[in-house]
Amino acid sequence: MGVEHVLIPDFGGVQQITVVEIFVSPGTTVKEDDSLLTLESEKAVMDLPSPFSGVVEEVLVEEDEVVKSGRAVVAIRVAGNGTAEGENEKEKSADKVTTADPVPEKTMADESGESGRGQGTGGAAGLPATGEAGGESVAKRGVHATPSVRALARRKGVELDQVHGTGPGGRIVKEDVLQAVAGEGGAAENKRQRPPRFIDEFAGFGEVEEVALSRIQKIGGSRLEKSWTEIPHVTHFEEADVTDLEKFRQQQNESLSGENVRLSLLAFVIKAVAASLKQFPLFNSSLLPESDKIVLKRYWNIGIAVDTPDGLVVPVIKRVDTRGIYEIAEELIRVSGGAREQKLAINDMQGATFTISSLGGIGGTGFTPIISMPQVAILGISRTYMKPVWDGQRFVPRRMLPFSVSYDHRVIDGAEAARFCISIKMNVEDLKRTLL
Known part of the structure; x- marks a missing residue:
């Protein structure tokens, strides 16, 4: 031996x-x-x-x-x-x-905290x-x-x-x-020396059960706390009219019948966000507190929070600014599937400059995602809904996409955040702007 x-x-x-x-x-x-x-x-x-x-x-x-x-x-x-x-x-x-x-297990949702069907608890x-x-x-x-x-x-x-x-x-x-x-x-x-057992107090009012946190909850929890306590979070809420985009997307998917790729709304949002990040570089930066400087990144890699049976995983789609909408859709399918099947490479989970967390598959009209350090902002997407909109003559039904951006107030002020959200809104609503 x-x-x-x-x-x-x-x-x-x-x-x-x-x-x-x-x-x-x-x-x-x-x-x-x-x-x-x-x-x-x-x-x-x-x-x-x-x-x-x-x-x-x-x-x-x-x-x-x-x-x-x-x-x-x-x-x-x-x-x-x-x-x-x-x-x-x-x-x-x-x-x-x-x-x-190493076997990639999952990433902390210090990165976002929510995604897909909701955050998983993880497990060994x-x-x-x-x-x-x-x-x-x-x-x-x-x-x-x-x-x-x-x-x-x-x-x-x-x-x-x-x-x-x-x-x-x-x-x-x-x-x-x-x-x-x-x-x-x-x-x-x-x-x-034991601290007070609150569970004993709770048990005085009825039946209780003590369940240990999973390893990923313990690890992720400390990083979430660090992010939340060290970064002064502010969240800006906005919504985009995706009525025309949804019609276009469905038409394209019908023409792709039998193909392995399907265009999701998220693929268009990723492309729109990449364009907005180029226009507002502060949102694609990191703060260096020890030197009072900001690092502006000249590459645009988007982390996508994916809910899996074992917990939250955030794979990264690299160089989204250089990819077409079909290529983004294919890569989104690849990394999402790889995350759920635990087949991602280490490189697939590194290098994100901005993160998107989507709860569109569940519901809600808005939420405050937690920024993933050392990033300075994160986008949260909620479920689309129908809304009557005045077109100047009458109210017409339009499909709206609610979204929110949490940002680091040390780096970004409220006016800049509002302009960034308007940019995302315009890029999502304007098909030509999004695709080009």
Whole structure:
């Protein structure tokens, strides 16, 4: 049996990746494709799977540590004959290095918070509850503690799920384990440190159920809070008349009968937004607070919030300003399908300069989407509806598209936001302007 080192793979040029959660510790038995740890890059969160079966020899990183591509993170003693058939004994006993391909899981809706059928709660992929005597199963990981703390708990015979963590975010630290070892006195002291349990108060009025947040909710929640508290959000509401656009779209789709591509209203909105972003470059920028400067981006990549059974994913359509409406529609179908089937590449979820969140498939007349840092604005689309509009002689029925733009008030003022929304409205309503 040889020892393999699993490396952080290439993330398409991203230099800093954060280790969000570690699922294994020395002695853990893993199978091929079991998740070793969760990585976070920009808005993407992904599990790093084990490339082979074996027993974890050493964990070389800690939670919240920032790492780079190529860094060794886990050493695994490979079961059986190693990773390559026909290796000689010398090769089997030597240390080897393997790069694991991460499995894109979902992106935080710090990016937007809403999409499609509504925001999903996300969830961890099913993991086998395998394990040998003396080893910790991958599935047994419902506590937050670093590998060193887990190892200490094993040596002291402490069950971590019985220990109350006093570290940041409820994480179990070394002192918590030592306090638990101290016996009843330590347990009593530990209990006294517990914050008030609001669920006990709620239970006084009726039946309640305590449900743990999913991993993506915990990760995404902190980033949503960061975005909401650090960015002074203002939301501007507007609506566009899409009556003529909808007639044109339906005619085009009828002519495309039998083809794989279908023109959605969102495809036209993406094209319209690209034109408005060119006209109002502040909305396609990022703020550098440390230098009091703004970075104006000369490329236009639109993130599209997609609701999936596993949570919210925000794939990116690149260079929308250079794409025709049919090409945008095809790319929208590709990335949306890839998001739902978990087949997106890392590059598909990076580089967005502006995000669109659509609740058109559900309903509502308006909402306030949360800006995706480091972007400075986000567009929210609601469901179209019929409205009587005065044409100068009589009221006529028109189909209206409500939309809203949340923007960073440190970068963008209200007048500029109003002009930007009017630009989107005009581009959506004017077919020639949109298509050209």
